[in-house]
Amino acid sequence: MSLFDEDRIDCHCHIFDPARFPYRDDTPYRPEGQELGTAAQLIRVMDAYGVRHALLVGPTSGYRTDNRCLVDALQTYPARFRGIAVVDNDIGRSELTALRNAGVVGVAFNPAMEGVELVLNAGELFASLADLEMFAQVQVVGDQMATLEPWLARQPVNVLIDHAGRxxxxxxxxxxxxxxxxxxxETGRATVKLSGWQKYAHEAYPYEDVWPYAHALLxxxxxxxxxxxxxWPFLRAPERMDHGPLLALFEKIVPDAQVRRQIQWETPRRLFGF
Known part of the structure; x- marks a missing residue:
C-alpha cells in the first residue's frame, strides 16, 4: 500500500480567499500569490494525497477575528472540514455558540505573535470554551510556555499545542x-500538533535537527x-514546500504504520468528531 493510501486528517491548514473575502484593513500581513489557498483548492490537494478531512485554522494574517471565510468553508464542505476560529477575548457566549454550531471546534490564541498576556487575560473565554466542550489552541515560541504552563494547567479546557511548541x-x-x-x-487534557517543522528548524528539509523534539513529544x-x-498553504515559508514531501517526512519520523494511523487518523477523528 502506498503512503498516500493511508487514512489521514490534516490538523493544520489555512484558507486565504481575498477575492471573495477581502482581508481586514488592519492586517499585519497580506498573503498573496503562492500563499493563497481557497477551500476548493485545498480539497483538490486533499484528494490527491489521501487526506480525508482537515482542521482549518483561522489565520492571524489577513483575517484574524473575521471568520467569514472560515465559516463559509465549513458550511460548503461540512463533511470534510472542522474549524479553529480567532476571536476577541470578550466574545459573547451566543456568538461563540454560533461558531460551534457552524463547525468550529475551538479558538486559536497566538502568543507567538501577540504576547503571553493574550492568554493570561482570557480566563472567562477559557471557561466558556470548557463549558461548550471546545478547544483552546495555543501557539507559543521559545520559552513562552514556561510562563503559560502553570496557568494553562489550572484551566478546565482541553488544549491544543500548536507546531510542537516551536x-x-x-x-x-x-x-x-x-x-x-x-x-x-501530564494534565491529560493537552494534545500537541507535530507540525510546522520549518518554523523552528535551523536545517533545511528534511529538518533533521527537529526530529528529537518530535520523538520527545511522542x-x-x-x-x-x-x-x-x-x-498548508505554507505562509511565509523559508523555502518551497509541498504536501507530498511533508507526508514522506512524517513517515521517516514515525516509521511505524500503526502509530502513524493513530496520530493522523484515530486521534483527530476522536477529538474533532469527524
Whole structure:
C-alpha cells in the first residue's frame, strides 16, 4: 500500500480567499500569490494525497477575528472540514455558540505573535470554551510556555499545542520552554500538533535537527494525544514546500504504520468528531 493510501486528517491548514473575502484593513500581513489557498483548492490537494478531512485554522494574517471565510468553508464542505476560529477575548457566549454550531471546534490564541498576556487575560473565554466542550489552541515560541504552563494547567479546557511548541532547535531538549510543553502532557487534557517543522528548524528539509523534539513529544504525550498538520498553504515559508514531501517526512519520523494511523487518523477523528 502506498503512503498516500493511508487514512489521514490534516490538523493544520489555512484558507486565504481575498477575492471573495477581502482581508481586514488592519492586517499585519497580506498573503498573496503562492500563499493563497481557497477551500476548493485545498480539497483538490486533499484528494490527491489521501487526506480525508482537515482542521482549518483561522489565520492571524489577513483575517484574524473575521471568520467569514472560515465559516463559509465549513458550511460548503461540512463533511470534510472542522474549524479553529480567532476571536476577541470578550466574545459573547451566543456568538461563540454560533461558531460551534457552524463547525468550529475551538479558538486559536497566538502568543507567538501577540504576547503571553493574550492568554493570561482570557480566563472567562477559557471557561466558556470548557463549558461548550471546545478547544483552546495555543501557539507559543521559545520559552513562552514556561510562563503559560502553570496557568494553562489550572484551566478546565482541553488544549491544543500548536507546531510542537516551536522550540529553538539550537537550544536542545532541555530548554525550559520545551520542558514546559512536555510537562503539560501530564494534565491529560493537552494534545500537541507535530507540525510546522520549518518554523523552528535551523536545517533545511528534511529538518533533521527537529526530529528529537518530535520523538520527545511522542514519548511524553503518546500517540493518543498527538496529531499531524501540514500548515498548508505554507505562509511565509523559508523555502518551497509541498504536501507530498511533508507526508514522506512524517513517515521517516514515525516509521511505524500503526502509530502513524493513530496520530493522523484515530486521534483527530476522536477529538474533532469527524
Amino acid at each position: 522550540p529553538d532547535s539550537a537550544d536542545g531538549i532541555d530548554q525550559k520552554g520545551f520542558q514546559a510543553v512536555l510537562r503539560i502532557a 514519548r511524553a504525550f503518546g500517540p493518543e494525544h498527538c496529531i499531524w498538520g501540514s500548515d
